[in-house]
Amino acid sequence: MLHALGCLPELEALVLVESASRQGISLDFLRERLPGRRNAAARRILDLVDVGSESLLETLARTHLRRAGFHVEPQVDIRGVGSMDLLVEGCVDVETDGKEHEAPRRRLKDYRRDNTAQSLGFAVARFGYAEIVRRPESMVRQVAALVETRLALGGLPRLEDL
Template identity: 30%
Template sequence: MNIERAIDRLGGVAHQTALAELGFTPVDARAAVSAGRLMRIRKSWVARTGNDSDAVAAVRVGGSLTCLSLLRARSVWCAEDGDLHVRADRNTSHFASPQSRRVPLDREVHRVKIHRTLSGLIPSPDTRSQAAQPALRASDSVAVALMQMITCQPRDHAIAAIDSALVKKLVTRHRLETMAESLTLKHREAVALSDANSESGLETKARLRLRALGIPFRSQVPIRGVGRVDLLIGDRLVIELDGRKWHSSEQAFTRDRGRNLTLHEAAYLPMRYSYAQVMYEWDRIEAVIRGHVRRREHRWSSRQRRDGCGFENTWSESTGARGMRPAEPTR
């Protein structure tokens, strides 16, 4: 394996300690830089020539890619803020532009958010021996990025990102719980409120807000002829949340309306909301839901039960067996 392939294996950018673990010396790196096969982006850091990734930019600034910038690159659901999120050691004082080490960092102009390493998250260089120091990485792990996000973003956004990472199996709950235990109550609460069954960030946000209102619900409930619905309040109030990615095509529009019709045929009360409505008009949604619950329209009426309602057409996802079961009682 040559040094270029080693750099590729390390994600396209590498510190000399990581290269040393693969058997490459500083002399090897200097020779590759002189030949134009690699470029030096910071002292002891090299990358493949032409690599303009966020990880390279973060190293050039003076730290590691983290928080939203790292999570977006891993396809974790998170908000967009247009900033480059960089984690730096607590004693780092010199930061440079993402484009050039010769230009001092202007956080507003260069759109860079500096995160200081959380105390207790990663041992600082002065608390470990040089021999025990692990190779430096250009990008944080998903777990570390999530811990940094909890201090950076609104609670609902952070929990939505945790849910997404758990669903995608990019991290384990045990790993997050272990890390949060050494941090703050805010970190422990965010991990405790996460749910690996949440299908999207929108579902997480709605779930947390309904929980805050004290309105009981179930998530990802399977209904015969429809599939799983995002949230079910009481017996029949179905909440469907349309993310931008999966509900923007004409085919998706037609499918969603077909689901609504099937739900109406079975006497459910479907409510479908867009990404923008959940993100920016939740107060209006909340008022509508509270109205339905106050009027007890989320429960089957006596007449509906006499007509055969009051049972959910469901199936067992483990066995594939279809059947009927009574709705769980809710207030």
């Protein structure tokens, strides 16, 4: 793990560390083993870790959106909707869909969740592997447009009421 933090590209190392932290590896344990200036880049990767993400796609999408300047909260629980993968600027539900979302039964559940989230005032955007991994700038642009439109409408959802 320590070697990977020093050798892998930043996003790949981040995904690896978040996965390991979900398996019980302590970030403090890793940080203690990365002293000095030569490990500064590895410690910066540890600073990006958010234990709220539940998948590789969530980690990547969250990181790209935060780097674009958005406030992003992972795994926000909304009554009637369930857990949103990423809540951007308090108004856009970004769902990161892996292969499991292709099954017809899962797709119907996703449609119901999306409809409920929209009825509560959230905009909803769904992105798959190819867009998040291969075209993250497109994903960020689409989310930016949704945030801009949603904020212009006003009357944002109040999380404390949900």
